[in-house]
Every structure is written in structure tokens, then in C-alpha cells.
Amino acid sequence: DARVTQTPRHKVTEMGQEVTMRCQPILGHNTVFWYRQTMMQGLELLAYFRNRAPLDDSGMPKDRFSAEMPDATLATLKIQPSEPRDSAVYFCASGPGQIPRNEQFFGPGTRLTVL
């Protein structure tokens, strides 16, 4: 049963600390997405990759957020320094990158709380 996995599932940290979230996309998927879910904004796209190359990170605050794909089995999202307003659920999703049927498959999310 192929699934997107994310670690950690929950993270509580203090303002100013670095946070790293990890994602393992479904094997064979070549597009990977990072989303943030908040009550006010719904699901916001932060960044996405195709074949490990970043295609769009316009939704991400560049001064503190960074997203990378060191290899095809790992995507990371880092926040440094973290702030209370970063508290949200962060989802990773992957997809086969087919047009037009570009369904995305989501992981369970990382719930981040910044105190």
C-alpha cells in the first residue's frame, strides 16, 4: 500500500528554534508538494518540485523557510527561525506528474506548534 509518509507527526518548539519536517513521497512519483493548512487560509501551496528540481516556491516566506529534495526519496521543509505564526499543519503530497490527471496524494501531516 503506497503512501506518503511524514515525520514528525507532531512538533512543539519554542520561538526562534529551527524546525525540520521530512517527507518520503510515493515511489515513482516525480512531483512533490508542500502545503500549509490554517483555519484562515485553508490549504496553501508553499513549494513544489518536479524530478527533484524546485519549480515554484512563491508561496513560501523565503527569509525563514527553505525546501529541498536531497534525493528522490526525501523532501525536507525547514523553518529557521520559527515564529508562533508558523503554527499550522504542514502536508506533503506527491504525484505522478501526469497532465492533465495530476492527482496528488497527501501524507498525514506534521502538526507544528511554536510557542
Add this chain to the structure above:
Amino acid sequence: DQQVKQNSPSLSVQEGRISILNCDYTNSMFDYFLWYKKYPAEGPTFLISISSIKDKNEDGRFTVFLNKSAKHLSLHIVPSQPGDSAVYFCAASSNSGGSNYKLTFGKGTLLTVNP
């Protein structure tokens, strides 16, 4: 600028009746539309999709209707079951040009099906 709008934050229906969830979009370049279902503490899961060349797509109890002239789509669930209680997200993508894999999501509608 909300390009995909779900104007009803919540909807409550009786078991066995029809649930109709609505979605409006503003970007005329959108040509593929998807519905996702999300349970608490889980990631969204793909439910059903429709291409802009169609006006209806059916999968079991779920039917999506697309009205391009009105830039409106709806998801019908018949008959509704208590297990359908979840947040439903509408999403859209523009695949013209063949290089855009992004999905733009609405803020979601919480469906509650009462026994």
C-alpha cells in the same frame, strides 16, 4: 485573491439524503477540477475529478458536475452516509502549456451527515 471559492463553510444533511457541495472559480484557465475529502488528523484523500471537456463525472455515490459558463462545480453525494462526514476541498489546475502541476484549493466545506 481566492481563485477557488467554497462559500459554505459547513453543511448538515440527514443520512440517506443528497449532499450537494458547491465550488466557484474565477480563473478561466483552469481546466481540471478535483474533489478531496479530509478526515481529522489525516491528510486529504482524492475523491473524484473532472476535465473541462466534460460536464459530468460519476463514481458510485459521488457525481461531480461542471458548468464552465458559470465557472461553477458541484459534488453530489447520494445517498449520504455518516461515514461521509468530513471536510471536502475543491481544487483546480491549469494544465495548458503542459508544465503546471499545481493545484489551487478552496478553503473547504465541513459536511456532517446525521444518522
